[in-house]
Amino acid sequence: MSDAPERELRISKIRNGTVIDHITGGQALNVLAVLGIDGDEGVGVSIGMNVPSDKLGTKDVVKVEDRELSQGEVDVLSLLAPEATVNIVREFEVVDKKRVERPEHVVGLLTCPNHNCITNADEPVESAFEVVDDGVRCEFCGEIVREDIGDHLAVH
Amino acid sequence: MRHDHLLSAGQLTREDIEAVLDRAADLAADPGAVSDRYADTLLALCFFEPSTRTKMSFDTAIQRLGGDTVDMGTVESSSVKKGESLADTVRVIEGYADGIVLRHPSEGAAKLASQFVDVPVVNAGDGAGQHPSQTLLDLYTIRERAGLDDLTIGIMGDLKYGRTVHSLAAALTNFDARMHFISPESLRLPRGVQFDLHDAGARLREHTDLDEVLGELDVLYVTRIQRERFPDENEYQQIAGEYQIDAETLERARDDLTVMHPLPRVDEIAPDVDATEHAAYFAQAHNGVPVRMALLDGLLGDGDDGGAGGGAAATDGGESR
Ligand SMILES: [Zn+2]
Numbered sequence: 001m002s003d004a005p006e007r008e009l010r011i012s013k014i015r016n017g018t019v020i021d022h023i024t025g026g027q028a029l030n031v032l033a034v035l036g037i038d039g040d041e042g043v044g045v046s047i048g049m050n051v052p053s054d055k056l057g058t059k060d061v062v063k064v065e066d067r068e069l070s071q072g073e074v075d076v077l078s079l080l081a082p083e084a085t086v087n088i089v090r091e092f093e094v095v096d097k098k099r100v101e102r103p104e105h106v107v108g109l110l111t112c113p114n115h116n117c118i119t120n121a122d123e124p125v126e127s128a129f130e131v132v133d134d135g136v137r138c139e140f141c142g143e144i145v146r147e148d149i150g151d152h153l154a155v156h
Numbered sequence: 157m158r159h160d161h162l163l164s165a166g167q168l169t170r171e172d173i174e175a176v177l178d179r180a181a182d183l184a185a186d187p188g189a190v191s192d193r194y195a196d197t198l199l200a201l202c203f204f205e206p207s208t209r210t211k212m213s214f215d216t217a218i219q220r221l222g223g224d225t226v227d228m229g230t231v232e233s234s235s236v237k238k239g240e241s242l243a244d245t246v247r248v249i250e251g252y253a254d255g256i257v258l259r260h261p262s263e264g265a266a267k268l269a270s271q272f273v274d275v276p277v278v279n280a281g282d283g284a285g286q287h288p289s290q291t292l293l294d295l296y297t298i299r300e301r302a303g304l305d306d307l308t309i310g311i312m313g314d315l316k317y318g319r320t321v322h323s324l325a326a327a328l329t330n331f332d333a334r335m336h337f338i339s340p341e342s343l344r345l346p347r348g349v350q351f352d353l354h355d356a357g358a359r360l361r362e363h364t365d366l367d368e369v370l371g372e373l374d375v376l377y378v379t380r381i382q383r384e385r386f387p388d389e390n391e392y393q394q395i396a397g398e399y400q401i402d403a404e405t406l407e408r409a410r411d412d413l414t415v416m417h418p419l420p421r422v423d424e425i426a427p428d429v430d431a432t433e434h435a436a437y438f439a440q441a442h443n444g445v446p447v448r449m450a451l452l453d454g455l456l457g458d459g460d461d462g463g464a465g466g467g468a469a470a471t472d473g474g475e476s477r
Binding site: 114116117118119121122123124125132137138139140141142143144 | 239241242243260261262263264265267268271282283284285346347348349351352
């Protein structure tokens, strides 16, 4: 039984915007959180979760209409979804494919899980994490986050 | 090369460390030589949690250099209790003083402070994070007693929250030290610290029992296991008891073992150790003054006289740990 028609139904083509494909299964909502998209902006958002994928077993797909992601935004996605591919769409055509690269630093995106870290006190600084081999590490207190980075998103 | 802040021991190179220790040795030999070098210099002592010794040590050091201090006082008696941010506090104090010595209960506080001021910031202890000036005096003491090369050191006690341990271990990666960490399971070295040690190629092993390594050690660095880390008093008593040493324990050690402790101690080193050749902890505390003089000389100097003498003490804080 083919799942192609069903996939078409779930995720229709968009005219203008960004298609993020090959997101690690279950991370789609965190991806939206990173992008600061909660539906209030009025832009069309389609989410496919746990869609069958040859490459990943199952994957998530997110389509955001009328918004083109910057390279910086794409890079932070890599922490949640290292396999993600990002296509910028204009008039139903893919005009740009962005590569997802791990950034060296992520600023203001994550909260430090160390409750005693100065960045969790009410101070006028953004959190800052260095991206290390298999995770990120707070540049203030040194705390390392390896698993479930999506749980520490500072964005709402 | 002139640096601006001392935030963590991890930022110190071997060259930086040796410059400070050499300078400290000169100052210890002839303290009068610099008695008015910093005659117009004011150092702000900002202690958001109490530490009489560290504070007095910095106060003494700057006075021995001819300078003076302004003291924020206790947190209870100051405006910071009313919710002023650390960033605001240090920006105000920057206008009063030529340098800031900061003790704060939160990890990363000194780094944050350094981002808001142009005067040098010295981290005098940030939560369970770092205490790099303590590390410099520890290294000074180790160098005097055992040398820093081909060193086998045991570090015992609360390795999880012990900032003096985190700083010392980071600094020792500059030297060819074999490090043995001895602690209860629940107070092992945090993984962030381990990450850095492995990254720096350190040779380290972890133990729960001092006797596994005692006979090999040149130095045993003991820290206090704090009662408040344990919800249950009985559990504390049982665990702490296993990490106490006395003169009898040290009969199983080498004759030239040096025992150190950042002080204050409670009962982790029995008083009968004091009279033995092993005890170095009071000399270690006294070394704080010449070492902090050398450190301040490097940080506060204008680069042509005092600064050059102290050598490179710290980087601009661009890297963590
Ligand atoms: Zn942190």
